[in-house]
Amino acid sequence: MLPYLISGILIAVGIIFPLIVPIYARTNPTLGGIPFFYWYQMLWVFIDAGLLWIVYAIIRREDDRRRAAVARPIVSDSAAGAEADK
Amino acid sequence: MSIITLLSQAATPTKPIDGVALAVVIAIFVLVTVLGFLSARWRTTPAERGMRSLDQWGLGGRGFGNWITWFLLGGDLYTAYTFIAVPAAIWSTGAVSGFFAVPYTVVLYPIVFVLMARLWSVSHRHGFVTPADFVGGRYGSKALTTAIAITGIVATMPYIALQLVGLKSVLTVLGLGSGTNAFLADLPLIIAFVILAAYTYTAGLRAPASIAVVKDLLIYIAVVVAIVYLPAHFGGWGGIFDAATTKMATINPATKTAVGAIIPGATSFNAYWTLALGSAMALFMYPHSITGVLATKSRNTIRRNAVVLPLYSLMLGFLALLGYVAIKAGTMPVGLDGKINPQLVVPQLFLDNFPSWFAGIALAAIAVGALVPAAIMSIAASNLFTRNIYRDLIKPGATPAQEARVSKITSLVVKFGALLFVLVMDQSAAINMQLLGGIWILQTFPSIVAGLYTRWFHRWALLAGWAAGILYGTWAAYNVVNPATNAHFGGSIAVIPFTNIPVYIAITAFVINAVVSVVLTLIFKAAKVRNGIDRTTASDYGADENDPTVATLEEEVSWVDPEPDRRAV
Numbered sequence: 233m234l235p236y237l238i239s240g241i242l243i244a245v246g247i248i249f250p251l252i253v254p255i256y257a258r259t260n261p262t263l264g265g266i267p268f269f270y271w272y273q274m275l276w277v278f279i280d281a282g283l284l285w286i287v288y289a290i291i292r293r294e295d296d297r298r299r300a301a302v303a304r305p306i307v308s309d310s311a312a313g314a315e316a317d318k
Numbered sequence: 319m320s321i322i323t324l325l326s327q328a329a330t331p332t333k334p335i336d337g338v339a340l341a342v343v344i345a346i347f348v349l350v351t352v353l354g355f356l357s358a359r360w361r362t363t364p365a366e367r368g369m370r371s372l373d374q375w376g377l378g379g380r381g382f383g384n385w386i387t388w389f390l391l392g393g394d395l396y397t398a399y400t401f402i403a404v405p406a407a408i409w410s411t412g413a414v415s416g417f418f419a420v421p422y423t424v425v426l427y428p429i430v431f432v433l434m435a436r437l438w439s440v441s442h443r444h445g446f447v448t449p450a451d452f453v454g455g456r457y458g459s460k461a462l463t464t465a466i467a468i469t470g471i472v473a474t475m476p477y478i479a480l481q482l483v484g485l486k487s488v489l490t491v492l493g494l495g496s497g498t499n500a501f502l503a504d505l506p507l508i509i510a511f512v513i514l515a516a517y518t519y520t521a522g523l524r525a526p527a528s529i530a531v532v533k534d535l536l537i538y539i540a541v542v543v544a545i546v547y548l549p550a551h552f553g554g555w556g557g558i559f560d561a562a563t564t565k566m567a568t569i570n571p572a573t574k575t576a577v578g579a580i581i582p583g584a585t586s587f588n589a590y591w592t593l594a595l596g597s598a599m600a601l602f603m604y605p606h607s608i609t610g611v612l613a614t615k616s617r618n619t620i621r622r623n624a625v626v627l628p629l630y631s632l633m634l635g636f637l638a639l640l641g642y643v644a645i646k647a648g649t650m651p652v653g654l655d656g657k658i659n660p661q662l663v664v665p666q667l668f669l670d671n672f673p674s675w676f677a678g679i680a681l682a683a684i685a686v687g688a689l690v691p692a693a694i695m696s697i698a699a700s701n702l703f704t705r706n707i708y709r710d711l712i713k714p715g716a717t718p719a720q721e722a723r724v725s726k727i728t729s730l731v732v733k734f735g736a737l738l739f740v741l742v743m744d745q746s747a748a749i750n751m752q753l754l755g756g757i758w759i760l761q762t763f764p765s766i767v768a769g770l771y772t773r774w775f776h777r778w779a780l781l782a783g784w785a786a787g788i789l790y791g792t793w794a795a796y797n798v799v800n801p802a803t804n805a806h807f808g809g810s811i812a813v814i815p816f817t818n819i820p821v822y823i824a825i826t827a828f829v830i831n832a833v834v835s836v837v838l839t840l841i842f843k844a845a846k847v848r849n850g851i852d853r854t855t856a857s858d859y860g861a862d863e864n865d866p867t868v869a870t871l872e873e874e875v876s877w878v879d880p881e882p883d884r885r886a887v
Contacts, residue, residue, distance in 0.1 A: 246428040250421040251595055253587040259580075265555030266639075269413065269581050273420045274635040277628045280424050284431050284625045292618065295860075 235294040239287045246283045250276040335493035339669065342678025343492065343685060346536070347510070350529045350686050354517030357524040369726075371718035372447050375522035376701045376725055377613045380442075386527055387623050390694075391610045392630045393530030395423075395601065397477075398484035398688035401537070401637055406660035408641030409651075412566045412578030414586045417638055421594040422601075423631035430602055431624040434611045436770045436859045438620055441612050443858040444868050448698075449608050449766050450706040456769040458850030459777040460710060465784055466762050467706035470605040473759040474699045476751030477604070478692050478736035483661070483745055485510060485688040488681045490654055491665035504741055510689070515733045518693045519726050523613055526693040533690055536683035538633065540668070544643075544680070545636045548671060552646045561646040572802035585820070589811045592822035600760040600824060605698035606691065616863040640664055647671065692733070700728035750807040754795055757810070757824040761787035764828075764835050770859065777850045779838035787831030794823045 256272040263271040359367065361379060369375035382390060400419065407416030437452065446452045450470065454463035486507055494506045517525045549555050559580065566578040582590055601607055611620050644651075644667045651662035668680040704725040709716045716724070739748055765780045800808030812823050842849070858868075 243428045243432060247425045247595075250424050251591040253582065253590050254584075257581050257584075257587065262556075265549075265557075265559060267559060267581060270417070270635070270639065273417070273424070274632060276421070276424045277632045277635070280427055281625055281628045284427060284621075287431065288618075288621055288625055291621070 235290045239290050242283045242287050246276075246280045250280070336669065336674050336677070338674035339678035339681060340492050340494075342675050343488075343682040346532075346679070346682035346686065350532055350689070351513050351517065353528050353532065354514075354525040355520060357517070357528045358521035360521075360524050360528060369520075369522050370722050372701060372704065372721050372725055373445075373718075375722045376447055376697055376704075377609065378523035378527055380613060381615050382527065382613050382619070383615050384619055384622055386531075387610070387614050387619055388626060389530040389534050390527045390613070391607075391623060391627060392534050393526065393687065393690035394606055394610045394694045395627075395691075396630050396634060396687075397481060397691040398488075398684050399477075399480040400634065401684050401687060402484045402487050402661050402664060403480075404634065404638045405641035405644070405664045406651075406662075408638050409644050409663045410578065410660045412562070412580055414579065414582045414590055416641065417635075418590050418593045418597075419638065420631060420635045421591070422597040423634060424628060425594060426598040426601055426631075427624040427628055429598055430627075431621055433767060433770060434602060434620045434624075435617050437608070437766075438611055438614065439617050439861040440770070440854055440858045442617070442863065442867065443861045443865070444854065447612065448605060448702045448705050449603065449762065450702060453765050453769060454706065454710065455853045456773065457765070457777040457780070458852065459781070462765060462777050462781045462784075463706050463710060465781060466765055467702045469758050469762050469784075469788075470603075470702050471699045473755035474605055474695050475732065475736060476739070476748050476755050477606075478695045478699075478732065479739040479748040480752050481688040481692040481695070482507065482511070482736060482740040483748055485685055486740070487659070487661045488665050488685045488688075490659075491662050491669055492681065493654075507740075508737065510685075511692075511733060511737050514689050514693060515696075515730050518696060518729055518733075522726075523609065523694065523697055526690045526697075527613075529686060529693075530690045533683060533686040536679055537687060540676075540680035540683050541633050541637055543676070544640060544668070544672075548640070548643050548647070548667075551671070552643060558642050558646040562642040565645050570802075588819050588821050592825040593810070596760060596822040596824040596828070597756065599763055599828070600756055603759045603762050603766060605702055606695040609694060609698040609701065617861070637664070640667060643667065692736070696729045696732045696736075697725075699732045700725040703728045746805075753807060753810050754792060757791035757795060757827055758788055760824040760828050761791065761831050764832055768835075773852050774839065775835055776839040776842040776847065778847065779835045779842055782838050783831040783833075783835030786834045787827040790830050791823055791827035794826065798823075 250273060256269055258269060259267040261268055358369070361381065362374070373380055404416050404419045437449075440446065440455075441452060444451075444455050446455060448467065448470070450463045450467040453466045454460070457463075489506050549558060552558060563580050566580055567576055569575065570577045579586075602611070614620055614623075641663060644663045647667060647670065649663055649667045649670060651659055651666045653659040653662060665681055665684065668677045672680070704716075704721050708724050709721060713720070761784050764775070764783055768775050768780075794812045795810065796806050798808045798810070798812055799806060810823055811820050812826070813820050814826050
């Protein structure tokens with residue numbers, strides 16, 4: 233469960249923080265003349281990409297582990313899928 | 319280049335034609351046309367030629383890998399209209415109505431990452447081509463499937479029309495598209511669209527996929543050069559934002575308030591984040607986005623793409639800031655009728671400040687950027703019609719070849735419908751319809767997304783929730799009156815009923831939709847109303863490319879177990 237919990241938290245961070253307008257609706261500090269409002273939101277492009285990259289690595293490992301853990305006679309694939317879903 | 323002389327007859331003397339820029343645009347247009355037709359033979363075996371199934375024509379053979387998907391979805395989601403409308407909104411009223419597109423396309427990807435791998439898996443397993451196919455398989459309700467399909471088609475049509483609006487603004491800046499003869503005036507637009515319709519008919523989804531590569535590269539070049547050169551040329555970002563602040567502080571005579579704001583005030587915070595969140599939730603409910611997802615090769619292709627697609631959002635952010643650059647640059651986006659048209663601001667900025675050949679590349683990138691999503695949208699709408707109206711309601715036994723034929727013909731009808739929309743009706747009609755489309759498409763979210771995780775909801779409850787959301791959304795949008803023109807459908811922000819908090823209408827409608835769905839599910843379950851057959855199983859939602867599909871499994875086991883599959887109730 234732990235890998236999914238961590239992934240869930242990272243994804244929630246990636247959705248919630250770019251949407252809390254009061255923390256970034258300000259001019260200062262500016263970056264190269266661009267107000268904070270603008271560069272903060274564009275910064276989240278990189279942060280979200282990084283978060284999703286981490287989540288992808290976590291989920292990928294967990295999926296592989298679960299698939300490998302399931303025995304493989306006859307209906308192995310669907311059983312692995314079912315297991316990966318829990 | 320005799321075509322230039324032909325096209326130039328369509329121009330007015332008020333707007334001189336830049337011959338070099340026009341020649342570059344035409345050359346790139348010819349290049350993508352050739353590419354579009356050649357795509358019919360791209361990654362196909364001789365047996366697959368002729369696109370005789372929806373998997374081939376409508377989903378490009380379901381085999382796009384990481385790179386192609388990145389270009390395809392980039393070209394699909396970041397449309398020409400976005401490139402035109404976002405800087406236009408920034409140029410005219412500042413942050414709230416335009417820059418929300420950046421947080422919108424940032425929070426989009428965590429949502430896509432979570433949802434779309436499951437949709438891919440279940441669709442791969444069952445051969446689903448459209449979101450309504452999935453809803454049909456999950457809930458076994460023709461009424462619900464039809465509602466989802468029609469919502470998708472109706473929401474997509476004005477979106478295609480808006481791509482034409484984007485294309486038209488490029489042609490206008492080039493000096494084409496006006497004049498005394500009404501037919502000649504629209505001739506360039508008509509030519510572009512007829513060619514688009516022809517190669518989409520021939521090559522299906524492969525055409526926009528290959529063209530998207532060219533278009534995305536061009537647009538990246540144009541934006542990077544503009545963002546490096548223009549701010550320095552106009553004295554840096556500090557001066558640009560000073561000029562923008564001055565413009566936004568002027569008083570609008572119609573509303574007696576400032577025309578806009580660089581930094582949104584506290585009263586528009588809720589509008590800002592609900593616009594971003596609602597648009598992000600809605601985008602992957604649009605059929606053209608789901609078409610892009612289902613065309614990928616494996617379960618994780620879309621997840622890997624969710625990591626790298628945000629690069630387009632960064633580009634969109636810079637493009638949005640070009641709206642402010644244009645204020646400082648004193649760009650005058652004057653249409654052929656002599657009136658100010660904010661949508662011309664970015665094409666005009668490029669034409670004013672760069673050599674003609676480079677402006678030509680930038681304008682061509684935007685023009686081709688209209689063709690790619692228009693092609694994918696028309697394919698997606700045709701697939702919906704074919705699978706969920708023609709096959710589900712009219713001809714249940716349709717073969718894959720018949721489906722492909724119906725879909726190809728429908729794609730022509732859809733495109734000419736959109737063309738008529740733009741030629742005959744006022745441009746604002748397309749914009750209003752697209753605004754409504756965004757509200758409507760979000761009302762399919764509970765059926766599609768909840769269905770990916772649980773079968774708890776009752777099919778009639780979801781249908782009732784959908785209807786409630788659509789009704790409220792339409793009514794609320796109708797009641798938004800533009801203060802300057804007194805026209806209805808004046809925007810997409812309205813107060814939550816019984817409060818004074820202004821938010822994006824789609825979000826309020828979505829909450830109403832969800833509440834109705836939950837309450838009615840409890841009631842219908844208590845009353846033991848029949849709840850349809852679920853053809854999917856839990857394992858379908860985790861399947862990957864090498865796992866057998868239901869079609870092959872049924873072939874294998876049919877001699878053992880001739881009973882039809884009735885797993886869930």
